[in-house]
Amino acid sequence: MNQQDVFKTLELHVDKGSIVSTSPIDGALLGKVQENTPQDIQQMITKATACFKEWRLIPAPKRGALVRLFGEELRKNKEALGTLVTLENGKILQEGLGEVQEMIDICDYAVGLSRQLYGLTIASERPGHRMMETWHPLGPVGVITPFNFPVAVWAWNFVLAIVCGDPVIWKPSEKTPLTALASANLFERAVKAFGKAPQGLLQLAFGYQEVGEMLVNPPHLPLISATGSTGMGRAVGEGVARRFGRSLLELSGNNGMILAPSADQELAMRAIAFASLGTAGQRCTTLRRLFVHTSIQAQITHRLKHIFANAVVGNPLEAGTLIGPLIDKRSYEDMQKALEVARVQGGVVQGGERVLTDKYPEGYYVRPALVEMQKQTEIVKTETFAPILYVMPYTDFDKALAQHNDVSQGLASCIFTNDVREAEIFLSSRGSDCGIANVNIGPSGAEIGGAFGGEKETGGGRESGSDAWRNYMRRATNTINYSHELPLAQGIRFDVGDA
Numbered sequence: 001m002n003q004q005d006v007f008k009t010l011e012l013h014v015d016k017g018s019i020v021s022t023s024p025i026d027g028a029l030l031g032k033v034q035e036n037t038p039q040d041i042q043q044m045i046t047k048a049t050a051c052f053k054e055w056r057l058i059p060a061p062k063r064g065a066l067v068r069l070f071g072e073e074l075r076k077n078k079e080a081l082g083t084l085v086t087l088e089n090g091k092i093l094q095e096g097l098g099e100v101q102e103m104i105d106i107c108d109y110a111v112g113l114s115r116q117l118y119g120l121t122i123a124s125e126r127p128g129h130r131m132m133e134t135w136h137p138l139g140p141v142g143v144i145t146p147f148n149f150p151v152a153v154w155a156w157n158f159v160l161a162i163v164c165g166d167p168v169i170w171k172p173s174e175k176t177p178l179t180a181l182a183s184a185n186l187f188e189r190a191v192k193a194f195g196k197a198p199q200g201l202l203q204l205a206f207g208y209q210e211v212g213e214m215l216v217n218p219p220h221l222p223l224i225s226a227t228g229s230t231g232m233g234r235a236v237g238e239g240v241a242r243r244f245g246r247s248l249l250e251l252s253g254n255n256g257m258i259l260a261p262s263a264d265q266e267l268a269m270r271a272i273a274f275a276s277l278g279t280a281g282q283r284c285t286t287l288r289r290l291f292v293h294t295s296i297q298a299q300i301t302h303r304l305k306h307i308f309a310n311a312v313v314g315n316p317l318e319a320g321t322l323i324g325p326l327i328d329k330r331s332y333e334d335m336q337k338a339l340e341v342a343r344v345q346g347g348v349v350q351g352g353e354r355v356l357t358d359k360y361p362e363g364y365y366v367r368p369a370l371v372e373m374q375k376q377t378e379i380v381k382t383e384t385f386a387p388i389l390y391v392m393p394y395t396d397f398d399k400a401l402a403q404h405n406d407v408s409q410g411l412a413s414c415i416f417t418n419d420v421r422e423a424e425i426f427l428s429s430r431g432s433d434c435g436i437a438n439v440n441i442g443p444s445g446a447e448i449g450g451a452f453g454g455e456k457e458t459g460g461g462r463e464s465g466s467d468a469w470r471n472y473m474r475r476a477t478n479t480i481n482y483s484h485e486l487p488l489a490q491g492i493r494f495d496v497g498d499a
């Protein structure tokens with residue numbers, strides 16, 4: 001699908017505004033949107049608050065019907081939106097389409113969920129009493145998203161919030177405003193087909209960091225869900241905590257794999273290639289640290305060097321490309337700085353250089369870098385959002401595990417082994433300290449059915465499946481007395497006599 005058809009299909013009219021969207025593919029101008037002012041944001045909050053008062057009264061399965069309609073719009077427009085993701089973010093087309101598929105999947109999930117927002121019934125110590133939990137809509141939610149999953153991360157939050165009864169103000173990345181606008185246009189079509197939804201279920205707040213801050217500080221948004229770097233999350237988390245709001249933080253990862261001598265090496269090679277090279281190393285779950293047993297180190301490193309040297313880097317719209325461009329020049333510079341530091345800290349670097357400069361002088365394409373390190377130095381412990389894989393040898397499993405956990409981030413992890421003891425230890429309480437821990441499957445490409453997120457500086461939030469919906473609701477504990485007595489707790493007697 002060409003760009004003109006994509007824009008027409010998604011009803012994008014984007015020729016005015018201070019935020020300029022360019023394609024990482026070749027630096028071409030894609031469009032412009034207007035940055036929102038503090039007054040706009042205030043109005044959005046007022047509108048979302050009014051919308052919430054109506055939307056919370058609509059039964060949840062009916063709210064789910066709106067999400068079903070949105071899922072249908074996404075199915076119809078998957079090619080257009082997936083292509084736009086590639087144009088604006090630079091990930092390969094199959095990944096752009098895959099991102100829209102994730103949106104469709106989470107819609108399906110949320111529709112089912114809309115009939116399963118349940119609480120517990122709890123045994124009461126008092127005769128003639130019943131105790132239970134009920135879950136109520138929480139209020140308008142602020143959703144702040146990064147550039148690397150410009151629409152899926154939002155959809156994971158948005159459709160759950162909608163079935164839970166909460167309107168959303170979405171602050172997309174300033175690097176990917178058009179995919180946000182297109183998604184909002186598709187949602188608007190669903191709202192029209194639905195017929196009777198209150199105004200303001202989804203509002204877009206365009207802008208830079210300052211616009212994100214405007215959502216964080218006022219007390220009107222009881223939940224801020226923020227996905228991005230740890231630095232951003234620290235600012236958001238502190239701001240929201242100061243006003244006793246709730247935050248759901250999905251932050252940086254620095255994901256590791258332990259490759260044991262008993263592993264199926266064919267499986268492992270494919271997993272390493274996808275997890276370290278996919279999305280040009282710009283996934284929060286990208287594999288960045290590989291601990292290889294010394295007995296297989298030589299052959300694994302040899303094969304990886306070949307894979308890294310030959311992986312097809314190129315235009316992400318072209319079939320056969322595996323690695324598209326980095327998002328921008330700054331990202332390229334950060335990668336170069338990290339490689340320089342790695343060299344100083346003893347690393348032997350293969351790759352990492354800029355390529356395709358003649359064809360795309362404004363595109364930042366790089367050969368992925370494989371860095372052999374003798375030990376895990378400070379640079380290895382830092383997330384560099386680019387395709388760099390650090391490979392380190394180990395001899396003792398327990399020491400490798402300790403090294404694996406010795407980073408400030410705690411998102412995704414995996415072990416490749418056929419030794420059941422190693423596998424079970426890795427998943428046990430003394431094993432991986434990450435929110436995602438896998439055996440014989442790489443750290444990236446999570447399914448929406450599970451709770452997604454990580455520990456430590458990754459922020460502790462959980463999104464998507466399992467019981468993540470509870471983030472978007474408030475819990476009330478209810479006790480009902482159907483007896484003629486008023487037994488007090490803890491056996492207390494409190495005699496007030498006759499009136």
Ligand code: NAD
Pocket residue numbers: 144145146147148149153171172173174207208209211212213216227228229230232233235236250251252253283284285383385411453454458
């Ligand atoms: P970023 O932190 O630069 O920006 C993310 C969003 O936060 C943007 O919309 C930005 O405008 C906004 N923002 C920045 N500072 C803010 C502040 N002080 N207050 C409010 N909003 C603010 O991240 P990025 O470069 O767009 O994305 C890459 C990062 O995101 C990586 O670190 C990656 O690991 C992480 N990430 C994490 C997950 C996860 O689920 N854990 C998923 C995707 C990306």
